[in-house]
Amino acid sequence: xxxxxxxxxxxxxxxxxxxxxxxxxxxxxxxxxxxxxxxxxxxxxxxxxxxxxxxxxxxxxxxxxxxxxxxxxxxxxxxxxxxxxxxxxxxxxxxxxxxxxxxxxxxxxxxx
Amino acid sequence: xxxxxxxxxxxxxxxxxxxxxxxxxxxxxxxxxxxxxxxxxxxxxxxxxxxxxxxxxxxxxxxxxxxxxxxxxxxxxxxxxxxxxxxxxxxxxxxxxxxxxxxxxxxxxxxxxxx
Numbered sequence: 001x002x003x004x005x006x007x008x009x010x011x012x013x014x015x016x017x018x019x020x021x022x023x024x025x026x027x028x029x030x031x032x033x034x035x036x037x038x039x040x041x042x043x044x045x046x047x048x049x050x051x052x053x054x055x056x057x058x059x060x061x062x063x064x065x066x067x068x069x070x071x072x073x074x075x076x077x078x079x080x081x082x083x084x085x086x087x088x089x090x091x092x093x094x095x096x097x098x099x100x101x102x103x104x105x106x107x108x109x110x111x112x
Numbered sequence: 113x114x115x116x117x118x119x120x121x122x123x124x125x126x127x128x129x130x131x132x133x134x135x136x137x138x139x140x141x142x143x144x145x146x147x148x149x150x151x152x153x154x155x156x157x158x159x160x161x162x163x164x165x166x167x168x169x170x171x172x173x174x175x176x177x178x179x180x181x182x183x184x185x186x187x188x189x190x191x192x193x194x195x196x197x198x199x200x201x202x203x204x205x206x207x208x209x210x211x212x213x214x215x216x217x218x219x220x221x222x223x224x225x226x227x
Contacts, residue, residue: 043202043218043221045217098160
């Protein structure tokens, strides 16, 4: 059972534009939602994370928006740059179970 | 600070063989997680070890097993390899149970090819 659904599978954005990746979850026990960034040949790296008691968290050009009632959260990358080209994974976990359940990933390409 | 190290980086095995993958966590991290990243399938949770104990395992057959040593390093063993076991195997570490928001740190993975 896939518990975190991620879309789109791939995304092409022009340099300077806004990249938006969406995730939806099913398990209402989830209470921690990180995003990971993965470059080719590397393991994923933690980008930003949010808990459901806040609706938005911003770190630099990266913002997570969280909608608890809809069980959805999204990553917004402002002023997207070619260096942001990577695969992005959303994930979720709940207290007492440290494992992360990942979405299937979004391959983001920023074109000049 | 050294990151999570995995060995070997690449491996080619024949169907039916057995393989052992190794992971050294960041110093001070007591939890180790194993994930399988097959093409197009995202990261699938395999195993979680904390303080030497298996805390959780994913929906994989028993031929996937592992252990964690007193120094918190870990091994993942896969017996009776099948073609569909070909994937990138990622190890991650964290500061331990109850400290998940400190984040996982992933290694660069072991690329396993089964022929």
